[in-house]
Amino acid sequence: MITETGRLNRFLAAARPSATYKVIDRVAARRASGAAIISLSAGEPDFDTPEHVQEAGIAAIRSGQTRYTQVAGLRALREAIARKFARENGMEVEWQDTLVCNGGKQVIFNALAATLNEGDEVVIPAPYWVSYPEIVQLCGGTSVIVPCSGDTGFKLTPDGLQSAITSKTRWVILNSPSNPTGAVYSRSELRALAEVLLGHPDVLVLSDDIYEHLIFDGLQFTTIAQVEPRLRERVLTMNGVSKAYAMTGWRIGYGTGPRWLIDAMEKLQGQQTSGASSISQHAALAALNGPQDFILRSRSLFQRRRDRVVEELNQAPGLECLLPQGAFYAFASCEGLIGKRTRAGTLLDDDERVVNALLDEAGVATVHGSAFGLAPYLRIAYALDDKSLVRACGAIRNFCGGLEG
Structure with missing residues (x-):
């Protein structure tokens, strides 16, 4: 039985x-x-959620913006996302290189589901967000956990990264600022990790930047595709409106990466959720384009x-x-x-x-x-x-x- x-x-x-x-x-x-x-x-x-963002969602309902959008998201929102990456991260991307999903978690899931085959490995520094290894598991991959103690500020070191990469490594996941530790990688620390990754041209990088705007003590946020442009063709940079604009329930995440990967993620999403809520997308557009105070x-x-x-x-x-x-x-x-x-x-x-x-x-x-x-x-x-x-x-x-x- x-x-x-x-x-x-x-x-x-x-x-x-x-x-x-x-x-x-x-x-x-x-x-x-x-x-x-x-x-x-x-x-x-x-x-x-900021009042002007709430009002944008209400206005979308009242004006009939309640139907399906393109699978990858409203073009206006994707254009705003491209401008955000240029304005805040120094990354010039086309709107076609972006994807809108039902929260940041779906961006991650789409990327791993679209690329992992059984036996592929994903390097995950620990402490990690609880969902990383479980998403890898659901997608048929194997998590390679690299312990990062308080002695290193809970951050992955170049030696730790180098020792974790094998011929089976498909992805490395970086999260800064970190959930659960609040650790932030400096530009020099990211550059040192990038030097290791440049020696492994088949390894993809997932940069989870969802806490980008919650950074303290006058520190400047940087992301790895910004620090090392030579990696950009194999980095998926994930972000969203949940934490920065108090919009967790609106469920809007987004990402940018190489066109072949974005296309594959869009293909998967088309058979999965058909895209994010139209109302939430209009609210996210107001968040990205509106006042940032x-x-x-x-x-x-x-x-x-x-x-x-x-x-x-x-x-x-x-x-x-x-x-x-x-x-x-x-x-x-x-x-x-x-x-x-x-x-x-x-x-x-x-x-x-x-x-x-x-x-x-x-x-x-x-x-x-x-x-x-x-x-x-x-x-x-x-x-x-x-x-x-x-x-x-x-x-x-x-x-x-x-x-x-």
């Missing part, structure tokens, strides 16, 4: 659910039972929150947290908690147990670092109002201070 699992596609059967969404589901269940939970688990801005305000707000949260975490017994340079995550080592017991008697034998105990006993939701490929850590998303962040950090300090052993 065929089991239920046996009826599934074997790549899907081997993939794991998103650890982040599992925590979010637990938070929803606890709140439904009446528990007061402060969630530091969701990776999205806590404020509304929202980005400056949100960046300043997140930097202030970062400073407060990291200071508070480093005051908690057993936690250590480096200062992230971007995104809205703190990645705190909880090695000092492992082996201790909570007031309720829970033995904290790994970082997932720490996360569960924090939720159950302190009412604070975080995500365990092992889900991102590096333990024992906690990912804390500080995309939350100041009052809630202060309460959450206080609860974490009290939890850590009350451990025994």
Whole structure:
């Protein structure tokens, strides 16, 4: 008899659910039972989409812009995306070299699904966004995980990259600023990685720049295709409006890369979703073409929150947290908690147990670092109002201070 699992596609059967969404589901269940939970688990801005972007979406509905668009996206939006890459990244691309998808995740999925064959390898620095290895798995590829410790700022080194590349390597994934660490690659660091990649002409590069505008301390963002133009014909640069414009629910991601790859991704999308929401595309057009002061305000707000949260975490017994340079995550080592017991008697034998105990006993939701490929850590998303962040950090300090052993 065929089991239920046996009826599934074997790549899907081997993939794991998103650890982040599992925590979010637990938070929803606890709140439904009446528990007061402060969630530091969701990776999205806590404020509304800018008003002029909202109005553009409403205007699109009222003017009848509610039908299918071209599979690759509205030409006007693709032209705006091309201008964005020229204006902000110094990359001159044609509108035909762009693609609009249902969020940044679909850009990544389309690229890997269009190019991976069974046995192909994808180099992924760890800590990584939880979906990278699972998307590789779903597409029939093999993830080659390269651990990147706090000693390197959680960033891939040239030696680490060189040692991970084999004759089977199809892609290397770079994410800056990083989810979950907030690490940002400098121009010199990207150039050093580019020098390695120039020696491997068959390797493609996926640059996930979704947190591009959330970069702190006056740092300048750079992306690898900008740093090394000789790589441009094999780099897919992915971005979107979700994080920069607080538009996570609008589901608009985009990318640019070599024409053969964009064409292949469009072909796949044509048989998959037929394109992104027309209403959301008009809103995204307003975001890219309209005033950009929202980005400056949100960046300043997140930097202030970062400073407060990291200071508070480093005051908690057993936690250590480096200062992230971007995104809205703190990645705190909880090695000092492992082996201790909570007031309720829970033995904290790994970082997932720490996360569960924090939720159950302190009412604070975080995500365990092992889900991102590096333990024992906690990912804390500080995309939350100041009052809630202060309460959450206080609860974490009290939890850590009350451990025994």
